[in-house]
Amino acid sequence: MSTDVLRRNNVQVFGQGTQPMLFAHGFGCDQNMWRFMTPAFEDDYRIVLFDYVGSGKSDLSAYDADRYGSLDGYAQDIVDIVRELDLREVILVAHSVSSMIGVLAAIAEPDRFARLVLIGPSPSYLNDPDGYRGGFERADIEGLLNLMDKNYIGWANTLSPMVMKNDERPELTKELNDSFCSTDPVIARQFAQVTFLSDNRADLAKLRVPVLVLQCTDDALAPESVGAFVASSVPDAAFRQLAATGHCPHMSHPDETIAAIREHLAAVAA
Amino acid sequence: MSAGATLDPILDRAACGYPSVDETGIVQAVNTTLADLIGRTREGIELRHVDHLLSPAGRIFYTTHLFPLLQLQGRAEEVYLPLRAEDGADLPVLVNGVSRETSEGTVHDLIVVPMRQRNELENELIAARQVAEQAASAKDRFLSIVSHELRTPLSAARGYTELLLRDPSGTLSDRQRKYAQRILDSTVYQASLIEDVLDFAAQHGQRRSLEVGPLEIEEVVARAETLLTVRAAEEECTLRREPAQAQGSLSGDPRAVQQILLNLGTNALKFSPPGAEVLLTAALDGDRAAIAIQDSGPGIAHDQLSRIFEPFVRLEGSAGARTEGLGLGLAISRDLARSMDGDITVHSVVGEGSRFTLELPAIL
Structure with missing residues (x-):
């Protein structure tokens, strides 16, 4: 199984440091989304990137609808990778749905993780009659699934890999490969269901690994109250509000995001 | 670019909507066509977050798919999105977009074309495909479950008949032996029929790999x-x-x-x-x-x-x-x-x- 996991999840390892910094992408994208972040950390850490099975350049034939029918299956991908590379003291930087996937992985293997950095986490995207406001109603998620079906009608020429020329931004073409956030439509649809219909609020209290929550301003997917809920539910959590707006600060405001992570790591090391 | 920026009159009244969104999600400019489409004014849209233009599902898709594509790939084509009009109704549109560098960062220029009728047709297509897929998979599942269920008692019948026919003490009469043989032949034949069903279901589910x-x-x-x-x-x-x-x-x-x-x-x-x-x-x-x-x-x-x-x-x-x-x-x-x-x-x-x-x- 050894090389299988690394190939299955398209695992990439680089950097000069020894402590592993593992980056987990969110729904709709792949490890490419981290490329504005990793250069800042590769001198000091051992960077580990991967694609979940079903995303990016993972081995699509390894997709099993039962295993990936819950976030536990995705958490198992992370567990498989940290075991395979025998990683210890891992700093896991997780975006969006990966936050809860990372929490589940760290509950399963607490001894391997030093710290989780959760960017825009949400333990449940649905509003609950008990007063919890995840931000969405079930009908909204059904609308999303319909929207995905429509976009996948034209999948071949819509969201699939595109060849582009970008003379103005050569740094974009530098890493250009044939996989930008490309994914299998059927798998993406199931990932959407699992992502937006899971409720992992009860798992937060089980986490024994310290957490930094990075909360964006005006995040359409993870409102500030949700980030605050995560921070107050995890036993050992720090909360940092970013000026960055939106849901993807690592892509839109990488400098602020990098600085926030660095400052936090320096503070806890001191 | 400041809000209310003067747009070229052709662009302002073009036969498609035009929003320009910066990488923080703030709408920097929008043309009158788009404002009219959703029953709002340009001033009510500009300098506000693009989320205000989108249905909840559209917000998720914009955030998780369209934004990363524009940011990482520099362009996106034929993306279906539901806009949210002032009256709360969804307006289905197709979006093309390219990213552009400015002194203040990356801006995503989008073109928005309403697709009400095509949207209806696509809904029907998707519904029809789902019905067909469900029927096909229900049939295959039925075949394979039924066949498995049929095979289990049959192997018992076959096994015991074979035991009977071994007859070490020689107590079977010729007629009993003949009947037992017929039972055995029938079970063997029925087993082959069931194999056919399984083969058929398997071929329509996942084909056995052939070594040609x-x-x-x-x-x-x-x-x-x-x-x-x-x-x-x-x-x-x-x-x-x-x-x-x-x-x-x-x-x-x-x-x-x-x-x-x-x-x-x-x-x-x-x-x-x-x-x-x-x-x-x-x-x-x-x-x-x-x-x-x-x-x-x-x-x-x-x-x-x-x-x-x-x-x-x-x-x-x-x-x-x-x-x-x-x-x-x-x-x-x-x-x-x-x-x-x-x-x-x-x-x-x-x-x-x-x-x-x-x-x-x-x-x-």
Whole structure:
């Protein structure tokens, strides 16, 4: 199984440091989304990137609808990778749905993780009659699934890999490969269901690994109250509000995001 | 760019909506066409977050798909998004976008085209596809569950009958032995029918991988003859193999080729009257190898010929023909032949007999 996991999840390892910094992408994208972040950390850490099975350049034939029918299956991908590379003291930087996937992985293997950095986490995207406001109603998620079906009608020429020329931004073409956030439509649809219909609020209290929550301003997917809920539910959590707006600060405001992570790591090391 | 930036009048009134969104999600400019489409004013949209233009589902998709694509790839095309109009209704649109560098960062210029009627049509398409997919998968699932359930008690019946027939103490009468043998034959036959169903369901779910390679034609025909001779004796027919006219090899999976020939041969014997002769021949026709099985049965009426390869179709109404079986053999055989770049053809004359031919690529 050894090389299988690394190939299955398209695992990439680089950097000069020894402590592993593992980056987990969110729904709709792949490890490419981290490329504005990793250069800042590769001198000091051992960077580990991967694609979940079903995303990016993972081995699509390894997709099993039962295993990936819950976030536990995705958490198992992370567990498989940290075991395979025998990683210890891992700093896991997780975006969006990966936050809860990372929490589940760290509950399963607490001894391997030093710290989780959760960017825009949400333990449940649905509003609950008990007063919890995840931000969405079930009908909204059904609308999303319909929207995905429509976009996948034209999948071949819509969201699939595109060849582009970008003379103005050569740094974009530098890493250009044939996989930008490309994914299998059927798998993406199931990932959407699992992502937006899971409720992992009860798992937060089980986490024994310290957490930094990075909360964006005006995040359409993870409102500030949700980030605050995560921070107050995890036993050992720090909360940092970013000026960055939106849901993807690592892509839109990488400098602020990098600085926030660095400052936090320096503070806890001191 | 400041809000209310003067747009070129052509762009402002163009036949498509135009929002320009910066990488923080703030709408920097929008044309009047878009504002009109959603029943708002330009001032009510500009310098606010793009989320305000989108339905909740649209917000998720924008955030998780469109934004990363524009940011990482620099462009996106034909993305379907529902906008949210002032009155709360969803407006389905198609979006194309490119990213542009400015002194203040990246800006995403989008073009928005309403697609109300196409949206309806696509909804129908998706619904129809879902119905078809569900029906197909329900059928396959049903077949495989039923077959598994049928197989389990059958193996018990078969096992115990075999034990009975061993009869170490010699207590069975001849008549009891004969009956037990018939029970055994029936269970073996029924098991083969169930295998057919499973094969069929499997082919329509996940096909067994074929190992296609060169096979000696002579050897293929000789093996089929051996297997079919036993069956011919049971049917009180004779099987004759014409001296091979085809030297050389064909390309196929050994197991699949035998399965097909066994099926075609068994059919031929089944439909032949007692005492009849079934002919097994092989020939080369250009770059195709053809192995044919000719019977002297009742033949197949012209209007039925096109249906016999359909699953669950059995020939009925022909005098003397026994209509046993599930009608899956030919469907499976032809699927197998075609997946080896071959085919099965049939020529039949009512009252004279039928000839089924398995064609496969010859290796010249």
